[in-house]
Amino acid sequence: xxxxxxxxxxxxxxxxxxxxxxxxxxxxxxxxxxxxxxxxxxxxxxxxxxxxxxxxxxxxxxxxxxxxxxxxxxxxxxxxxxxxxxxxxxxxxxxxxxxxxxxxxxxxxxxxxxxxxxxxxxxxxxxxxxxxxxxxxxxxxxxxxxxxxxxxxxxxxxxxxxxxxxxxxxxxxxxxxxxxxxxxxxxxxxxxxxxxxxxxxxxxxxxxxxxxxxxxxxxxxxxxxxxxxxxxxxxxxxxxxxxxxxxxxxxxxxxxxxxxxxxxxxxxxxxxxxxxxxxxxxxxxxxxxxxxxxxxxxxxxxxxxxxxxxxxxxxxxxxxxxxxxxxxxxxxxxxxxxxxxxxxxxxxxxxxxxxxxxxxxxxxxxxxxxxxxxxxxxxxxxxxxxxxxxxxxxxxxxxxxxxxxxxxxxxxxxxxxxxxxxxxxxxxxxxxxxxxxxxxxxxxxxxxxxxxxxxxxxxxxxxxxxxxxxxxxxxxxxxxxxxxxxxxxxxxxxxxxxxxxxxxxxxxxxxxxxxxxxxxxxxxxxxxxxxxxxxxxxxxxxxxxxxxxxxxxxxxxxxxxxxxxxxxxxxxxxxxxxxxxxxxxxxxxxxxxxxxxxxxxxxxxxxxxxxxxxxxxxxxxxxxxxxxxxxxxxxxxxxxxxxxxxxxxxxxxxxxxxxxxxxxxxxxxxxxxxxxxxxxxxxxxxxxxxxxxxxxxxxxxxxxxxxxxxxxxxxxxxxxxxxxxxxxxxxxxxxxxxxxxxxxxxxxxxx
Numbered sequence: 001x002x003x004x005x006x007x008x009x010x011x012x013x014x015x016x017x018x019x020x021x022x023x024x025x026x027x028x029x030x031x032x033x034x035x036x037x038x039x040x041x042x043x044x045x046x047x048x049x050x051x052x053x054x055x056x057x058x059x060x061x062x063x064x065x066x067x068x069x070x071x072x073x074x075x076x077x078x079x080x081x082x083x084x085x086x087x088x089x090x091x092x093x094x095x096x097x098x099x100x101x102x103x104x105x106x107x108x109x110x111x112x113x114x115x116x117x118x119x120x121x122x123x124x125x126x127x128x129x130x131x132x133x134x135x136x137x138x139x140x141x142x143x144x145x146x147x148x149x150x151x152x153x154x155x156x157x158x159x160x161x162x163x164x165x166x167x168x169x170x171x172x173x174x175x176x177x178x179x180x181x182x183x184x185x186x187x188x189x190x191x192x193x194x195x196x197x198x199x200x201x202x203x204x205x206x207x208x209x210x211x212x213x214x215x216x217x218x219x220x221x222x223x224x225x226x227x228x229x230x231x232x233x234x235x236x237x238x239x240x241x242x243x244x245x246x247x248x249x250x251x252x253x254x255x256x257x258x259x260x261x262x263x264x265x266x267x268x269x270x271x272x273x274x275x276x277x278x279x280x281x282x283x284x285x286x287x288x289x290x291x292x293x294x295x296x297x298x299x300x301x302x303x304x305x306x307x308x309x310x311x312x313x314x315x316x317x318x319x320x321x322x323x324x325x326x327x328x329x330x331x332x333x334x335x336x337x338x339x340x341x342x343x344x345x346x347x348x349x350x351x352x353x354x355x356x357x358x359x360x361x362x363x364x365x366x367x368x369x370x371x372x373x374x375x376x377x378x379x380x381x382x383x384x385x386x387x388x389x390x391x392x393x394x395x396x397x398x399x400x401x402x403x404x405x406x407x408x409x410x411x412x413x414x415x416x417x418x419x420x421x422x423x424x425x426x427x428x429x430x431x432x433x434x435x436x437x438x439x440x441x442x443x444x445x446x447x448x449x450x451x452x453x454x455x456x457x458x459x460x461x462x463x464x465x466x467x468x469x470x471x472x473x474x475x476x477x478x479x480x481x482x483x484x485x486x487x488x489x490x491x492x493x494x495x496x497x498x499x500x501x502x503x504x505x506x507x508x509x510x511x512x513x514x515x516x517x518x519x520x521x522x523x524x525x526x527x528x529x530x531x532x533x534x535x536x537x538x539x540x541x542x543x544x545x546x547x548x549x550x551x552x553x554x555x556x557x558x559x560x561x562x563x564x565x566x567x568x569x570x571x572x573x574x575x576x577x578x579x580x581x582x583x584x585x586x587x588x589x590x591x592x593x594x595x596x597x598x599x600x601x602x603x604x605x606x607x608x609x610x611x612x613x614x615x616x617x618x619x620x621x622x623x624x625x626x627x628x629x630x631x632x633x634x635x636x637x638x639x640x641x642x643x644x645x646x647x648x649x650x651x652x653x654x655x656x657x658x659x660x661x662x663x664x665x666x667x668x669x670x671x672x673x674x675x676x677x678x679x680x681x682x683x684x685x686x687x688x689x690x691x692x693x694x695x696x697x698x699x700x701x702x703x704x705x706x707x708x709x710x711x712x713x714x715x716x717x718x719x720x721x722x723x724x725x726x727x728x729x730x731x732x733x734x735x736x737x738x739x740x741x742x743x744x745x746x747x748x749x750x751x
Contacts, residue, residue: 149272559708608745
């Protein structure tokens with residue numbers, strides 16, 4: 001111990017501790033929430049929380065809720081959810097993420113997820129896989145696809161077609177908006193849009209012309225997925241020489257002017273931003289029966305004087321002629337429950353009454369099971385105008401939304417009725433008339449499944465376009481009529497059963513598809529890193545270096561060099577997909593070695609599972625000769641373990657399990673390294689979706705393989721079978737393996 005202690009030095013050394021002590025003594029009460037927390041723990045009593053007389057006298061003023069610092073009780077949830085505050089809260093929550101008009105209804109019954117800047121229903125809270133498949137076969141499904149955006153082009157017909165020509169390359173065999181079939185506005189078309197003057201696919205769209213005889217003033221609606229809506233809008237602005245306005249008060253309308261004067265030529269309107277239209281999709285054999293039950297067309301009176309009075313005055317004269325309405329009404333009243341005789345994509349317009357007048361008090365889900373429906377003997381001619389609708393005119397869309405009775409007014413009128421049965425309400429002149437556009441889809445199958453044995457007539461149904469403010473009302477009417485609502489997960493199930501390639505999940509050559517793949521890879525990599533090291537599958541032992549995303553550029557480049565060593569392809573070059581089946585001949589395939597081919601793989605009468613991470617391999621000659629059932633991948637070196645040993649040898653710190661994640665990220669970002677020879681069998685391609693298919697009772701999947709690999713597969717099996725093989729052959733034998741397994745499984749490949 002020191003003999004002498006200097007007070008100044010000791011105080012200077014302990015100055016920080018003394019300062020903290022004085023601060024605690026002076027501000028002790030401010031750090032606590034309540035007066036009870038100031039007491040030591042052994043003096044605290046539960047009764048003191050509601051009786052301040054249990055506290056010491058010095059702390060009672062602090063515990064008094066009127067004069068002290070006691071925390072006030074939070075208002076009840078019922079008080080916080082008052083109607084005047086609830087609507088303001090909903091509006092505030094939609095500033096960044098958009099809501100559909102049916103969001104509140106879905107949020108109570110579905111798991112919600114944020115996709116493409118929308119809050120969408122992901123999956124139902126109830127068991128839904130088998131009920132969805134049963135409804136797809138026997139009943140009706142309904143899905144709100146209002147997140148699809150609409151772009152309106154208005155102007156001269158020839159100029160619109162001329163400006164849109166760069167979006168459709170000459171090699172594209174799909175019918176475009178300039179096709180004669182679609183110009184009269186009686187049918188809706190679907191096609192792929194490409195970036196101008198390139199082979200890069202942008203997005204699939206659906207389009208429809210407004211029926212009109214005036215070619216100088218036509219309207220064209222383009223419906224697009226939200227993942228590529230902004231990109232398509234920017235391209236249209238550049239094609240029509242317009243610029244994007246940054247103002248938020250005025251509606252987003254872009255105009256192009258001629259060089260000669262100020263006369264308007266083409267106007268581009270983003271109807272998605274104005275939120276004027278809603279689109280529902282009904283899928284299933286009873287779609288038409290549910291529409292007949294939920295929709296009741298308006299009937300124009302024969303007296304011209306009565307026709308000019310409300311509620312018919314706004315649409316019976318200018319927007320809709322009496323002859324066209326009678327044709328549409330006659331077609332609707334005919335027995336069209338079975339729409340197999342209708343031409344696909346036929347457009348039918350109607351003006352219907354308020355569905356709340358006929359909506360039952362309780363839903364009746366079995367009203368259509370015993371309905372006898374007659375078939376139409378003949379389909380209506382395309383010359384008959386069934387597509388003219390007031391919905392094309394903006395002022396009529398706004399009018400029918402503004403003149404709408406509130407739901408509480410309808411309920412008040414229903415409560416005053418003498419009878420309790422489900423009879424229609426008498427609203428008289430206050431009843432609203434709503435214009436609708438119905439679009440018939442006979443078959444939603446992709447061009448991949450054009451064989452007769454795969455045409456299971458799944459996916460047929462109707463699309464309904466209506467004013468946005470009436471979305472919730474019509475949605476409830478369809479639900480009460482027997483339609484089953486579905487979300488994104490059930491929509492993927494339907495696409496898997498019908499063989500349709502979903503956008504953007506299964507469009508790897510588009511910007512939206514690349515962004516989706518990066519998103520899924522990031523989510524799976526995050527989940528993989530959170531798992532304990534002992535619970536993570538070791539992909540390197542199975543020979544998988546990129547388990548969360550297929551390296552399409554590497555696969556296409558490697559097979560182009562494998563099939564043609566003289567090929568000079570840049571590894572970073574953008575690949576494309578050959579989606580036209582008529583172009584899949586051997587001569588054509590040899591000219592497109594830098595592309596992918598969509599395929600369908602099925603494991604029938606064999607064991608094995610196909611999932612979204614499965615890879616497609618090329619069988620060797622010995623595999624085809626011996627036809628082994630058990631083919632096992634040899635064990636590979638654990639690259640992560642080797643790197644950790646090197647780091648340990650040089651005494652470098654590392655965290656167990658993080659080395660594998662770093663190596664996976666490095667391999668994913670490397671577009672120049674060869675990949676098809678990583679395993680014992682050469683990699684042909686990968687699956688984008690795979691699961692058990694109920695309609696075929698086996699595991700099936702959709703994916704893509706490199707064109708060079710497909711040519712090699714055809715030549716190999718041609719030599720093995722000693723027969724002349726053409727690309728029209730339906731099935732080829734390949735091997736399939738998941739990323740977490742070492743076992744290969746035989747599968748049939750169809751392209």
